Amino acid sequence: MKKLVVVGNGMAGVACVEHILQQPHEFDITIFGDETHANYNRILLSMVLAGEKSAEDIVLNDVEWYRSNGIQARLGVRIEQIDRSERVAIDSEGCATRFDKLILATGSSAFIPPIAGVDKKNVHVFRTLDDARELIAKARQGSKAVVIGGGLLGLEAARGLQLRGCEVSVVHLMDTLMERQLDATGGGFLQRKIESLGIRVFLPKHTQALLGNGRVEGLRFASGEEIDAELVVIAAGIKPNVELGRKAGLEVRRGIVVNDYMQTSDPDIFAVGECTEHRGQTFGLVAPLMEQGQVLAAAITGNAGRVFTGTAPAAKLKIMGVEIFSAGSIDESEPGLETVRYEDPALGIYKKLLLKDNRLRGVILVGDTSDERRYTQWLRDDTDLAPHRKHLLFPPPAADAGLEVAEMPDSEVICGCNGVRKGAIIQAIHQHGIKTLDQLKERTRASSSCGSCTGLCQQLLRAVAPEFQEKTRTTLCACVPFSYEQLREIVRGQQLKSVQEVLNVYGNRKGCEVCKPALSYMLDMIWCGGHDEDRSARFINDRVHANIQKDGSFSVVPRMRGGVTSPAELRRIADVAEKYNVRMVKVTGSQRIDLLGVKKADLPRVWADLGMPSGQAYTKGVRMVKTCVGTEFCRFGVQDSTRAGIELERRLENLFTPHKVKMGAVGCPRNCAEATVKDIGMVGQEGSWQVVVGGAAGKSVRKADLLITVETTAEALEACELFFQYYRENANYLERTYDFVERLGIETIRKATVYAPETEKNWLLERLQRSKAIAKDAWMERDAPVHPTQFVPIHAIGQMETLEAKR
Amino acid sequence: MSESNWTPITRTENIPAHEGRSVQIGGLELAIFNLGDRFVTIENQCPHKGGPLCDGIVSGAEVVCPLHGWRFDLNTGLAVRASLAACVTTFPTRVADGIVLVDAGRGRRIEPEAAVA
Missing domain, CATH: 3.50.50.60 (FAD/NAD(P)-binding domain)
Incomplete structure (x- = not known):
């Protein structure tokens, strides 16, 4: 057996050893690492710092890996000197380890600029x-x-x-x-x-x-x-750790100089990673280091063939939620360069390509890196871009864009809500020259209801419509052609207080069933209720505070906080059901009781007889907090979820939200009230609560993300409130929390809520309190209707007696 | 065409701006809308699934059925989307002395052209 000594237990060194292990070799391997930890993923250190991962989570090779591969790991031991003539590496204890081949993977250290006082504490x-x-x-x-x-x-x-x-x-x-x-x-x-x-x-x-x-x-x-x-x-910045190489007499410039086989000036000594310099280039990103490791492994095991030619620098990163991609040379000073750019400041998207002689030289993408593969390929293959000039910044529709829908028969229903078949959509596209999803909706009504077939419709358009135009910016609707974010700015900046004002100044003055309720919500949220209410901008449910049914009657769901009721309440519900000939009494999925088939005119009296507040089951608002019996009765419960759930419901009830908000609180991880598939969930465990957000078990099924784990019920409730208000302020209208959380990413949300600076948290809570202070139980309008005919039907003053006779 | 026969319905303030209300006249159920500058009347029942059009959101001079979003031009009664060969009857409507009047005997119906797509 030959002795292979690896100096450095970081990502580059160990990845290289892994490649060696995959080849037939005859090495007895020893790895020295001056950190006492097993090899970990340094790239993820920021996630450890952020508390998103633990030290254990980022371990790449645990102790067992070294053992099972017969590698001697000498952790916490620093090699101080390499004696090339004796072929030994000498550690800080003075012990010498003999080697036949040596790999230097000493990495880099932080560069500390010459600033006075860097030796201070902290x-x-x-x-x-x-x-x-x-x-x-x-x-x-x-x-x-x-x-x-x-x-x-x-x-x-x-x-x-x-x-x-x-x-x-x-x-x-x-x-x-x-x-x-x-x-x-x-x-x-x-x-x-x-x-x-x-x-x-x-x-x-x-x-x-x-x-x-x-x-x-x-x-x-x-x-x-x-x-x-x-x-x-x-x-x-970083500086390569070259001291060991320099002392050993190897050629060293900024880094330890290696050839295309990763060999140093001593043919038995190789180097890999951030300590190296190859063709004048040093390295700081991980991808080229992995390639170096492969080349080195081949060379050291006698399979030299593949060479390291250096890589065009490419970095794909996500920093604070912003996707960034940069590759090739971004130096614009080179003569003869052409620049192609795209900027959308509202969406934070920036794309820039640098071309020379119809070939890609460099690329910068911010905010949208979805095309990164295409550009990487163009750079790598030095592709002649002449045929692609029209599609440099946005790819042409792919030839297989309609694959999923292509296999469907024409008779297959694409839009289940409106019963639109594939054949009808294709026919409409051809017949009417449809180019956009909106035109398709307008023409066929496909994807105009629940929207779950939007993807399929887009695929069909991509495949069939010759001039399909993807939506590039999400505007609220054609009546007010601005994005939600812009509209929020406009409403705040221009101090607009009514829906009609927004429509008059920034829209088509008319509005429609899409933008009017959205603007209604936005004004209420921004002015914390201090806006000019316009009931005509609301959907009928929100004018009469009940859910319209297919026959024009309404359903009534009283609030039953935490799903807890009483014999007296149940008696009143029973009496109401009989008195008003309620056609169905139904226990809902949210631990409440639904009275179906109530006439509009009866609503005020039904509410009065029930003597219970509105459950907001008809609106985009706070639905319920589903609870389990917690510690009160359950022998497993470790947190008082019933009480906590009722308190949460009390704090948030009567508020409006971008879409419905369903919540749950459970007293132990058995999760009987399914808190992990709710928009907001509190999951009790011994000594703490987990607050989870963005769960769903409806059209979409999604397990909620952990927002935070806290010790006390008060802290858990506050975390719920922070998320709730942040969602109210930042989600698009009709965007459920599960889409919202995915769109922003849980990290962004955590930073903006539970991990936000105290002042910001206080502002969020203060705005919530302001809204809450004027939020009312809508069913009290039974005593004070906003309009004389809000519930009361109109009877014609003079009935026309002759009409029937004349017929 | 039969002669005018105006039925007084209700005081104008009983129908808020940009909203509708239903009313029974004889055997007909009508939806009267306040468009801000004038009142219009159509039959209340959506030809799609019978939704109460009086409860719809008003968009300019159009109403959107609250059940499935069918949209009708309140002037002509025609469904607005070209794919819908549907219509509702419209009725002459005027205001006199603060009272909305409807002529339920002179309903007008424009049958749409044959369905497309």
Whole structure:
């Protein structure tokens, strides 16, 4: 057996060893790592910092892996010296390990710029698991954290610290963020997004000194400006760890120099990862390092053939919810370059391609990276783009776009709600030259009801309509052609207080059944009820506070908080059902009782006789909190879910929401009231509550995401309220929480709610309280109708006696 | 055409702007709408599934049935979407001395052209 010694237990070194293990080899392998941890995924450190993953979650190779592959792992042991003539590696204890082949995978360290005061307490770098742990220990809710460095690592650290509750600022030396991957415009898009999440960005700022007496208290910029800081993270770049190679007499420039086989200037010594320099290039992103490992493994096992040619730098990242892709050369100074750009500031989408001689040289994508594969391929293959010039920024409809629908027979119903068959849609597309989904809806009514066939309809359009135009921006509707976000801005900025005002100024003055209820909701939410109410803009259900049925009668569902009722209530319900000839009494899926078939004119008296508040079953509002019997009776319950659920329902009832909100509270993880498939759920466990959001068990089935785990019922209720109000303010009308949570991502939501700075949380709660303070039980309109004929039918003053005779 | 026979229905303020109300006249169930500047009347029953059109949202001079979203032009009674070969009867409506009057004997029905798509 030959001895192979690997110096470095990081991602690059161990990935390379994994490739060696896949080949026939005759090595006895020893890996030295100066960190005491098994090999972990350094890229995910930011998620550990953010509390989204634990240290165990990011382990790539556990101790068992080393053992079962016969590898000796020497963790917490640092190699200090390599004696090339004796062929030994000498560790910090002075022990020598003999080798036949050696791999240097020493990685890189944080580059610490020469700033006065970097040795102060609470100044950290962010490079290792231990760094992450120290930061976690020091990050306090509301403490002021400053990250020096606006590159990838710095922004990730900033995000992690914000999720820990810190007030975070990012200080960057350059004019724009992530200037190595983005141009100024792209950096600007990213900056706006980050600032909108509550992180302050200072640039270009040269940090001159860290201030404070022993412990860091602030930063001074070269401009003289000072900012406060209780915690400073330096993420100003990395430098390859080359010392060991240099001392061993290997060729070293910025990194340890390797050839195309990853060999150093000593043919028995190889190097891989961030410590290397290949054709003048050093490395900081993971993808090329994995390729290096494969090449090295082939060469060291005697299968040299494949070479490492360096990779076009490509980075695909998601920073604070913003997708970014950057590949190739983004340097625009090269003569003869052509630039193709697309910008949509409202959606935060930016695309830029750099071309030369009809070939792609570089690409930057912000906000929408869905085309990344195409560009990577063009870069890699040096594709002649002449045939693609018309579709550079948006791909042409794929040839197989209609595959799923293509297999359906023409007789198959695509839209179940409106009974529209595939054949009818295709015929309509051809006959009427339909180009958009809206035209298709208008013409055939397909996908105009529940919308679950929208995808199929789009596929059909893509496949069949020669000039299909994808919707690029989601506007509320054709009457007011603005996005929800823009409309919210408009309503706030222009102080518009009524639906008609919005329609008059920004729309077609008419409005329709789509935009009127949406605007109604938006005004109510933005002005916390202080808007000019216009009942004609509401759907009939919201004018008479009952759910219209197919025969024009209504259903009545009284509020039964937590699904708990009493004999007296049940008697009243029974009496009402008999008195008003209710056609069906039905127990609903939300632990309540539905009285079906009530006439509009009877509604006020039905409500009065019931003596119970409205259950809001007819509206986009707070439905119920379904509960189990919790600790009161259940022998398994560990939290008083019944009481907690009733309290939650009391706090939120009578409020309106973008779509219905169903909630649940369970007293133990057996989850009898199905809280994990509710819009908001409280799941009791021993000593704590899990608050989960975005669950569904209807048209969509989705398990809710964990928002936070807290100890007390009060904290759990507050977390529910924070999410509830955030959803009210930021969801599009008719967007259920399960779509909302998927659209924004649970991380964004956590940052904006339970992990938001205290001040922001207080604002959210304050706005909720303001809305709640004027929210009323709608059924009290039985005593004070908004209009004399709200419920009372009109009887013609003079009946025409002759009509029948004349017929 | 038969001669005019106006039935006084109700005071104008009993029908709020941009809303509708139903009323029985003889054997007919009608929906009267206040369009802000004038009143219009159609039969109350949606030809699709019988939905109460008086409860629909008014969009300009159109009404949208609350049950399945069929949309009718309140001036002509014709279904607005080209795919729907449907219509409702319209009735002459006027206001005098603050009272809405409808001539239920002179309903007008424009039969739509043959269905398309």
